[in-house]
Amino acid sequence: AQKITQTQPGMFVQEKEAVTLDCTYDTSDQSYGLFWYKQPSSGEMIFLIYQGSYDEQNATEGRYSLNFQKARKSANLVISASQLGDSAMYFCAMREGRGIKAAGNKLTFGGGTRVLVKP
Amino acid sequence: DSGVTQTPKHLITATGQRVTLRCSPRSGDLSVYWYQQSLDQGLQFLIQYYNGEERAKGNILERFSAQQFPDLHSELNLSSLELGDSALYFCASSTHATGGETQYFGPGTRLLVL
Numbered sequence: 001a002q003k004i005t006q007t008q009p010g011m012f013v014q015e016k017e018a019v020t021l022d023c024t025y026d027t028s029d030q031s032y033g034l035f036w037y038k039q040p041s042s043g044e045m046i047f048l049i050y051q052g053s054y055d056e057q058n059a060t061e062g063r064y065s066l067n068f069q070k071a072r073k074s075a076n077l078v079i080s081a082s083q084l085g086d087s088a089m090y091f092c093a094m095r096e097g098r099g100i101k102a103a104g105n106k107l108t109f110g111g112g113t114r115v116l117v118k119p
Numbered sequence: 120d121s122g123v124t125q126t127p128k129h130l131i132t133a134t135g136q137r138v139t140l141r142c143s144p145r146s147g148d149l150s151v152y153w154y155q156q157s158l159d160q161g162l163q164f165l166i167q168y169y170n171g172e173e174r175a176k177g178n179i180l181e182r183f184s185a186q187q188f189p190d191l192h193s194e195l196n197l198s199s200l201e202l203g204d205s206a207l208y209f210c211a212s213s214t215h216a217t218g219g220e221t222q223y224f225g226p227g228t229r230l231l232v233l
Contacts, residue, residue, distance in 0.1 A: 035221065043207060044121075045224035091162065105150065105213060106175050107222060109162035 003027065004092050004110035012116050013082045020067070021077040021113045023092030032096045034075040035107065036066065039089040051075055087117045122146065123225035125210050131231045137198040140228045142210030144191055150174070150213045151193040152222055153185055157206035168193055200232045
């Protein structure tokens, strides 16, 4: 079974509008972390936002916010006021476990969602 | 700019050859991770090193090996290359081995095997 599922392969969004990118995850760990990364056409992976499983508040970073629904195992990324430069692939990732017993700190990625912002 | 550097940016080679990809982590980071991004497999974790020691292993082929040197830079060696090894190889770094902190990615090395 996939650990990270991004069901939207591609989306169009109008400039200045908000867009929500879906991410659901599967883990039996109580402690885990969820990340979103942006990959523009140039190829680099840019960290956007992080949510820890014990964080009570939804994470926010500028125009990015994470809608974390633990019971539903979802961690959707919301981009507000979309800009042309937001056109990119967006990846949701999960790190399971923590502490010395954790098997390292590896990230498991979803398949990504391509966002195209229309002027 | 994440502060993680990778060289070379592009690499074109032939099947059966061996290549070395190099990564320098962000200043102060002790952990280095290698990921492979291919069209058919997506983004996959290969291996993690922490302060010179192997910390975790993912779906890394036996033809691939890595190491982290005392100055904390890391190298990923790919040998007996096959067409299917063509991919974007990322290095990432974080301060510690565990704890969930953010991994910052380098710009990647794009490998094309002909």
